[in-house]
Amino acid sequence: MAISEFGLIKRYFSCGMAARGDVLLGVGDDAALLTPAAGESLALSMDTLVEGVHFPLHTSPEHIGYKAIAVNLSDMAAMGAEPAWMLLGLTLPAVDERWLQGFSEGLSQLATEHGVALVGGDTSRGPLTITLQICGFVPPAQALRRDGAKAGDLIYVTGQLGDAGLGLQLVLDRAELTLEPSRRDYFISRLQRPTPRVAVGLALRGLATAAIDISDGLAGDLGHILVSSGVGATVNLDSLPVAAEVREGGDEWWRLPLTAGDDYELCFTLPAGKTAALSQALQAIDCPVTCIGQIEVLPGLRLTSDRGEVIQYHSGGYQHFG
Amino acid sequence: MAISEFGLIKRYFSCGMAARGDVLLGVGDDAALLTPAAGESLALSMDTLVEGVHFPLHTSPEHIGYKAIAVNLSDMAAMGAEPAWMLLGLTLPAVDERWLQGFSEGLSQLATEHGVALVGGDTSRGPLTITLQICGFVPPAQALRRDGAKAGDLIYVTGQLGDAGLGLQLVLDRAELTLEPSRRDYFISRLQRPTPRVAVGLALRGLATAAIDISDGLAGDLGHILVSSGVGATVNLDSLPVAAEVREGGDEWWRLPLTAGDDYELCFTLPAGKTAALSQALQAIDCPVTCIGQIEVLPGLRLTSDRGEVIQYHSGGYQHFG
Numbered sequence: 001m002a003i004s005e006f007g008l009i010k011r012y013f014s015c016g017m018a019a020r021g022d023v024l025l026g027v028g029d030d031a032a033l034l035t036p037a038a039g040e041s042l043a044l045s046m047d048t049l050v051e052g053v054h055f056p057l058h059t060s061p062e063h064i065g066y067k068a069i070a071v072n073l074s075d076m077a078a079m080g081a082e083p084a085w086m087l088l089g090l091t092l093p094a095v096d097e098r099w100l101q102g103f104s105e106g107l108s109q110l111a112t113e114h115g116v117a118l119v120g121g122d123t124s125r126g127p128l129t130i131t132l133q134i135c136g137f138v139p140p141a142q143a144l145r146r147d148g149a150k151a152g153d154l155i156y157v158t159g160q161l162g163d164a165g166l167g168l169q170l171v172l173d174r175a176e177l178t179l180e181p182s183r184r185d186y187f188i189s190r191l192q193r194p195t196p197r198v199a200v201g202l203a204l205r206g207l208a209t210a211a212i213d214i215s216d217g218l219a220g221d222l223g224h225i226l227v228s229s230g231v232g233a234t235v236n237l238d239s240l241p242v243a244a245e246v247r248e249g250g251d252e253w254w255r256l257p258l259t260a261g262d263d264y265e266l267c268f269t270l271p272a273g274k275t276a277a278l279s280q281a282l283q284a285i286d287c288p289v290t291c292i293g294q295i296e297v298l299p300g301l302r303l304t305s306d307r308g309e310v311i312q313y314h315s316g317g318y319q320h321f322g
Numbered sequence: 323m324a325i326s327e328f329g330l331i332k333r334y335f336s337c338g339m340a341a342r343g344d345v346l347l348g349v350g351d352d353a354a355l356l357t358p359a360a361g362e363s364l365a366l367s368m369d370t371l372v373e374g375v376h377f378p379l380h381t382s383p384e385h386i387g388y389k390a391i392a393v394n395l396s397d398m399a400a401m402g403a404e405p406a407w408m409l410l411g412l413t414l415p416a417v418d419e420r421w422l423q424g425f426s427e428g429l430s431q432l433a434t435e436h437g438v439a440l441v442g443g444d445t446s447r448g449p450l451t452i453t454l455q456i457c458g459f460v461p462p463a464q465a466l467r468r469d470g471a472k473a474g475d476l477i478y479v480t481g482q483l484g485d486a487g488l489g490l491q492l493v494l495d496r497a498e499l500t501l502e503p504s505r506r507d508y509f510i511s512r513l514q515r516p517t518p519r520v521a522v523g524l525a526l527r528g529l530a531t532a533a534i535d536i537s538d539g540l541a542g543d544l545g546h547i548l549v550s551s552g553v554g555a556t557v558n559l560d561s562l563p564v565a566a567e568v569r570e571g572g573d574e575w576w577r578l579p580l581t582a583g584d585d586y587e588l589c590f591t592l593p594a595g596k597t598a599a600l601s602q603a604l605q606a607i608d609c610p611v612t613c614i615g616q617i618e619v620l621p622g623l624r625l626t627s628d629r630g631e632v633i634q635y636h637s638g639g640y641q642h643f644g
């Protein structure tokens with residue numbers, strides 16, 4: 001790293017981040033030196049946010065910083081990993097101190113909350129792009145992979161689906177409904193400040209057979225579990241946890257939670273006999289979970305409703321079957 | 323990661339990369355799962371390359387891929403770490419299969435040579451930007467940090483300095499000399515395909531008191547060692563290992579090796595009593611090293627020559643003294 005780059009990272013991102021005993025050497029050398037947790041697997045993930053692609057132009061730097069770490073923490077949650085360290089690759093058109101201050105505040109808020117230390121990175125001149133790489137730990141046999149779902153398992157999601165999708169419509173002035181300010185703010189905050197479900201991920205260790213975080217809509221992300229696990233599923237649309245405003249979005253209201261991204265809730269599968277253990281494990285965690293369907297032998301994703309209708313879902317469209 | 327992104331990473335970057343027994347789960351889940359080397363420190367580094375900033379427009383994808391991994395391997399070399407895994411954050415204006423194929427070939431060439439597995443990453447649409455994050459291992463007490471140089475230590479560099487700087491002048495048509503094609507190709511290849519000195523870094527474990535890789539010119543990078551270690555140095559310009567064409571570049575020929583970046587050679591410090599041990603350690607490695615000066619108590623960087631002249635070096639300029 002060049003002097004100015006090194007200075008940038010050090011100046012704005014050293015304060016307010018967690019200090020950890022397993023960091024031998026942090027920002028400021030050719031590499032960070034860290035002590036991995038003995039006997040655990042290292043979980044590594046990386047997410048890139050590009051201005052105009054992953055967030056609209058003129059999004060506040062606080063929200064960008066918050067979201068950059070939130071989406072990475074969400075990957076840790078989806079693996080059942082405990083987050084520990086992160087590296088930041090930041091490309092900026094120019095050194096704008098106010099922007100950096102705001103970005104750093106957004107980043108450090110969640111970093112502190114989750115005990116994550118920023119240990120290195122690189123800053124460059126260029127179009128606004130944020131690449132965050134996060135490291136965590138999980139006992140190898142307890143990692144929440146995508147490929148462990150079995151026929152008969154129940155399918156759960158955390159929180160509410162479609163909130164961020166509606167938030168994006170509101171931000172882009174494409175929403176077809178008018179909301180009172182507090183509700184409008186709520187949906188936009190679910191887009192800009194998603195809640196990484198790290199505590200839920202940790203609680204699901206040894207319980208869930210598969211898990212993923214919902215970044216691209218339930219259908220696509222559950223689809224990854226189905227394909228990786230070699231199974232299929234039926235999801236009951238009427239059981240999807242959605243806000244009233246989403247539920248009132250016309251006949252095909254369910255397209256939003258199924259296909260809109262950015263919710264960063266978890267979708268996981270659980271053996272049917274483990275429901276009591278799940279309640280027990282989540283008792284102390286302030287996060288609702290909802291059973292939305294079941295894993296089946298027959299490949300593909302089928303949608304049903306309380307009226308018994310069945311829809312065969314395809315990413316390109318869908319087919320009604322009486 | 324979205325389906326298409328996941329597919330991209332998997333399709334172009336799964337083949338030709340090293341397979342490693344310590345990769346429990348590679349590309350394709352929310353995070354990679356890896357088994358760290360027991361008892362060793364994890365060395366983590368990240369470098370970003372932006373088109374038009376770190377490499378000229380229209381640089382071939384092979385060269386970009388090669389350089390992206392070379393600069394990261396160079397960070398591992400500078401820590402004395404053995405590289406193991408990497409994650410790739412790739413932002414592309416559009417999916418161009420030929421570009422991806424070339425980039426992947428450039429990347430996998432050095433990855434295979436150094437036994438590095440690509441275990442994850444993220445691909446996005448946006449301006450061409452490559453962020454590579456690399457992980458390696460080093461016994462904690464043997465890591466080559468920047469802060470261990472002591473007065474009396476000798477200063478060494480690997481290879482030749484200024485080659486990449488001259489290569490950049492040639493690529494940008496700013497060179498003031500005319501070269502025969504083979505020499506021209508040589509200098510450009512030192513810019514585009516630097517040699518990460520990983521084997522030298524490993525050989526220096528337990529020998530060198532400090533090390534850094536020269537990415538921004540000798541003066542700046544040696545300067546990092548001096549500041550981190552709280553010492554100064556005198557470097558003899560006539561001992562700098564440079565190509566004849568660099569040496570013939572006018573009265574101030576030494577400005578190129580001192581200030582031009584991209585050589586990715588190592589600069590390290592060695593107790594004066596360890597020169598025989600150094601020769602021994604490097605015996606089997608095809609890389610010249612040259613002693614260029616000595617660490618001193620007095621802070622700052624002084625330049626001398628065989629004629630005995632002393633120049634006080636500053637990053638903003640320099641002062642002649644007698």
